[in-house]
Amino acid sequence: MKYSNQNFNNKTILITGGAGFIGSNLAFYFQENYPNSKIVIFDCFRNEEIFSNGNLKSYGHYKNLINFNGEVICGNINNKSDLAFLNDYKFDYIFHQAAISDTRVYDQNLIMETNVNSFYVLLQIAKKNESVIVYASSAAAYGSLPSPQTVGMENPENPYGYSKLLMDQIANRFSKQNPEMTIVGLRFFNVYGSREFYKAKTSSMVIQLGHQILEGRAPRLFENSKEILRDFIYIEDVIQANIKACNTKHNGTFNVGTGLPRSFQDIADILQKELGTNLGTEYFLNPFEGYQMNTQANISASINSFGFQPYFSLESGIKDYLPEIKRLLGKNLS
Numbered sequence: 066m067k068y069s070n071q072n073f074n075n076k077t078i079l080i081t082g083g084a085g086f087i088g089s090n091l092a093f094y095f096q097e098n099y100p101n102s103k104i105v106i107f108d109c110f111r112n113e114e115i116f117s118n119g120n121l122k123s124y125g126h127y128k129n130l131i132n133f134n135g136e137v138i139c140g141n142i143n144n145k146s147d148l149a150f151l152n153d154y155k156f157d158y159i160f161h162q163a164a165i166s167d168t169r170v171y172d173q174n175l176i177m178e179t180n181v182n183s184f185y186v187l188l189q190i191a192k193k194n195e196s197v198i199v200y201a202s203s204a205a206a207y208g209s210l211p212s213p214q215t216v217g218m219e220n221p222e223n224p225y226g227y228s229k230l231l232m233d234q235i236a237n238r239f240s241k242q243n244p245e246m247t248i249v250g251l252r253f254f255n256v257y258g259s260r261e262f263y264k265a266k267t268s269s270m271v272i273q274l275g276h277q278i279l280e281g282r283a284p285r286l287f288e289n290s291k292e293i294l295r296d297f298i299y300i301e302d303v304i305q306a307n308i309k310a311c312n313t314k315h316n317g318t319f320n321v322g323t324g325l326p327r328s329f330q331d332i333a334d335i336l337q338k339e340l341g342t343n344l345g346t347e348y349f350l351n352p353f354e355g356y357q358m359n360t361q362a363n364i365s366a367s368i369n370s371f372g373f374q375p376y377f378s379l380e381s382g383i384k385d386y387l388p389e390i391k392r393l394l395g396k397n398l399s
């Protein structure tokens with residue numbers, strides 16, 4: 066389904082982080098809807114390195130790109146000589162998704178270098194190429210502030226959230242200095258959907274709980290999960306936001322959520338209903354202090370500026386996603 070009248074055919078489109086979850090979905094969106102677009106993916110892909118939290122350092126995976134016919138550059142956004150490959154192109158659009166996406170990484174130096182320093186470079190590339198640039202910010206910039214989360218009131222509580230807030234501030238300044246440019250930051254809330262599987266433990270609870278249930282186990286949730294609310298947003302709506310953002314009335318930072326918070330318990334219950342199971346729920350103590358209890362995106366600015374309109378409820382998103390969750394059951398992560 067096309068999300069705008071803009072014709073991306075014959076356009077050159079850079080997707081950083083294009084081997085990851087959101088980036089690969091964007092790549093397929095363009096490939097399927099604009100077969101004459103030239104799509105260039107830049108991603109470091111995963112290697113065997115892990116953070117002290119036991120998670121991989123990057124999640125780009127070739128399996129997200131099987132059947133992708135565009136160009137793929139394996140490079141590190143921290144590395145100037147890798148970025149030099151991009152000099153061979155003139156990009157009309159840049160979708161900047163590459164980042165350390167794991168919110169529980171505390172290596173501040175590496176997070177700032179990867180998420181923040183690289184952004185200065187990408188903005189300069191956009192300026193030189195006169196490209197529209199849409200980049201991934203995050204709801205993590207809000208920390209545990211009360212809902213609804215609104216741009217302008219931020220209090221990040223981890224290095225990742227802080228790095229995304231810094232990106233928004235950099236974009237804001239750059240935008241003022243270059244008012245002719247289109248620069249849009251999208252604060253994604255909790256995204257779920259196809260091609261997130263290789264994010265392993267950092268994938269959404271939708272696929273994690275889905276696999277527990279399909280294995281015949283009771284879904285495992287923190288105690289009080291009925292009261293822990295998140296703004297879960299389906300990947301299709303995130304793609305919609307990226308596409309529509311190219312035609313924004315105003316530059317700035319915008320929320321991408323449904324505006325309707327739902328509980329983790331809802332996910333488990335919807336999955337069980339769809340799968341026809343009655344396994345109950347296994348609760349365990351939440352080990353995290355100061356855990357965010359409620360997120361709800363204020364999406365009025367996104368609606369007003371670029372006509373964002375989330376189509377998927379948690380029910381319809383899970384229903385749409387279930388065949389893929391079933392297909393991936395028991396598959397190897399490597």
Ligand SMILES: NC(=O)c1ccc[n+]([C@@H]2O[C@H](COP(=O)([O-])OP(=O)(O)OC[C@H]3O[C@@H](n4cnc5c(N)ncnc54)[C@H](O)[C@@H]3O)[C@@H](O)[C@H]2O)c1
Nearest residue numbers: 082085086087109123125141142163164166201203253256
């Ligand atoms: N998925 C969500 O719920 C969510 C929520 C808020 C914000 N975001 C943001 O959206 C963007 C995409 O997230 P995602 O869920 O697709 O994560 P992801 O980890 O699947 O994708 C990020 C991609 O960036 C690549 N990458 C990481 N470090 C790199 C480097 N140094 N050089 C080049 N490539 C590098 C990874 O290999 C990966 O393919 C990220 O910026 C993330 O912070 C995601």
